[in-house]
Amino acid sequence: MSRAKPATDPLIALLQSKLPESIVVADPVSMKPYECDGLSGYRQMPRVVVLPQSVEQVQAVMKICQETSTPIVPRGAGTSLSGGAMPHKDGVVLSVARLNRILHIDAQNRTATLQPGVRNLQISDAVQHLDLYYAPDPSSQIACTIGGNVAENAGGVHCLKYGLTVHNILQVKMVGLDGELVTFGSTALDTPGYDLLALMMGSEGMLGMIVEVVVRLLTRPRVARVLMAAFDDIEKAGNAVAGVIAAGVIPAGFEMMDQAAIQAAEDFVKAGYPTDAAAILLCELDGTEEEVITQIGKAETLLASAGATEISLAGNESERARFWSGRKNAFPAMGRISPDYYCMDGTIPRKELGNVLTRISRLSEKYGLRVANVFHAGDGNLHPLILYDANQPGEFDKAEEFGGEILDLCVAVGGTITGEHGVGVEKIDRMCVQFDRASLAQFQAVRDAFDPDGLLNPDKAVPTLARCAEFNAMHVHHGELPHPELERF
């Protein structure tokens, strides 16, 4: 894979002298796939890509980078939607692609020890025979890696009931910039000292390179059934979500699709969605047979009283799969109706769902760009998809501006600029809207504690105060406070 060019670059020469030739990739053709991640609007060719096959090789690369002051960009499968794995022009992309072995499965304690490049879905596949699974299920789960999941604190459809990555990880081994291996967490439920394991979750590659992860496995629920409820009004659907959860029913997954998304998905996979509905909800309940029957009954009553125009229960496993197929294929379905789409990711209090969706559709008119909503309604985690055409000059900029306004709106109603996709390069300026100066400086101080030289995934996730000053000077806040008041989040 690596056709080592005679290294005129001293860094590449140094890496090649210390590491097997096959793991140092430096020719432009082989490096091309690393130029971007899932956020393809942002591109940068790396200086060199290294694909370590052992922890020792990771340690060697980290040491070389520290000695030569070279930026390091850790990379899982490159499915990030926020540019978290976008290369640095002077830096090394450190990929976990070849650290992809399942090291150990402990059936009794229900844990799995994994190298960071093990794919999310691969975990559940490997323990299926034990009737176990790994719960967090980001939509990229076929491809995304557990190392990337930890770095982003990945979510998914089922985190409403089963938690985020942070709730399902017991231990992480990390190689620091100094090349030292350190273990956070353990197979016990807590460890002495600070909970640095929790700090690793969503740390976006700024603290070190993850080289091993121990995940918690759950017993597969006996039964899972899904309800589909249609609404003639999107606000009613939003309120129905809040109502069901408020009544104490916690679905395993609770997803919403708006009219545009329903139509596109229906055209694509024929999921049996009512195309005349303003919104549909997919509400999955799991547990024992008896439990699910009672919960389904409760949920049906609640959805009906919230104004559902139609409620259907998937009668069997194939119908359940069909109901979900529309949701799971919603993104590719969008790809069929628009040359490009820009996926946003804000979280808001559930009670604001109706209000925010209405305001997004007004913004859609303002920008003249279509928008479709497919999202984790139960968590209040929005994914507005802004449809645009990158070949039309200025359309991407317009889409970005539209997206930015949506994120400002999320913050204004008490939410956040990112629920599960991370800040990366994409939302770094929006951090200045969500956090005040002291908090941003505190984040920077924590970053410095792990990486005094500023080499780990630089220029991402945490903005410098100077950057914020520049952004705030240019950014119009639509009459809203740029910073939350002290007592509010």
Added chain:
Amino acid sequence: MANLANDIASRVQTAYQANTPLNITGAGTKSFLGRISTDATALDVKGHSGIIEYDPAELVLVARAGTLLREITNLLADNQQILGFEPPFVDSGATLGGAIASGLAGPARAYAGSVRDFILGAGFVNGKGEIITAGGKVMKNVAGFDLFRPMAGSMGTLGVLLKTAIRTVPRPEAKLSLIQEEKDEVSALEKINHWTCKTQAISGATWDGQAIRIRLSGSAAGIQHGRAQIGGEILTDETYWQDLNNLKLKFFEQKGRLWRISVAAMSGPVGENSPQLIDWGGAQRWLKCDEPAETVRLRAARMGGHATCFSDDPSVPTFQPLEGNLLALNKRFKAALDPSGILNPGRLHPEL
């Protein structure tokens, strides 16, 4: 009920400038945990109290650190909700801030999650006297470092908590506790582990050398299913789980130091012939013994766990000592939040 955030921040700022160590105090229900520095000035934060925001439908409550847990659990009870992490000492007047800082969780920990798992965000004063906000009040949030999570269990050494947003939990529709005789430790652990795979309804599991006790919570149907899987008699002692959580069972009155051993649930025996109470389905083990601290700790460490001394004994460090590069990183993390080391110095570890 008052907002003393600015007052607390300015007191910390003054202490930072004068390099005066502070001993953050709330209700003092956990003053036996950790070493309190004798030359530290008390910073009483009980007055900074009050529930700031609570919308039952959102399942989120935001309250100031000095708020009594009792006030919170009463309000939640009025709305058929609970605190999922079951903090101890609610009736003794414990505060929310102390519950977070100590990170102690009740019998449901192994099934429902830890203190930090239920925190959505926090406001705190760092060691420079600056008010910092991390996280928020929504279910999913990956903006910025999750500095609010390491606050749990930090014993006030990273910041003075001002407010916390907590994810609340609907009160289970039903509850039922079961007891069955079992004298063998390995067999008790195996049974509990087996049942945990069979039903999602377990919310507590102990073994005391004589019997296994199981608490089930959830939907009526779920509990019925769980009961059918497990069998045994109905436990009539209604205060058992509460007494366990508050360290008030007869077991805790026995002679000897009280140790809390944290290990993987299916680990082997942690004590040699000492009275033992297994909690959290095996993951938390209470031990009464006068063996040297080093012996207890070495044994726990060999099993991949650690030991905390719950007896107020000045000759024994409360928490298992940290070593090597983990200690170095803990120190650097502490210094990033509290550069002069004035917040509860030594309360958690001598070096922090």
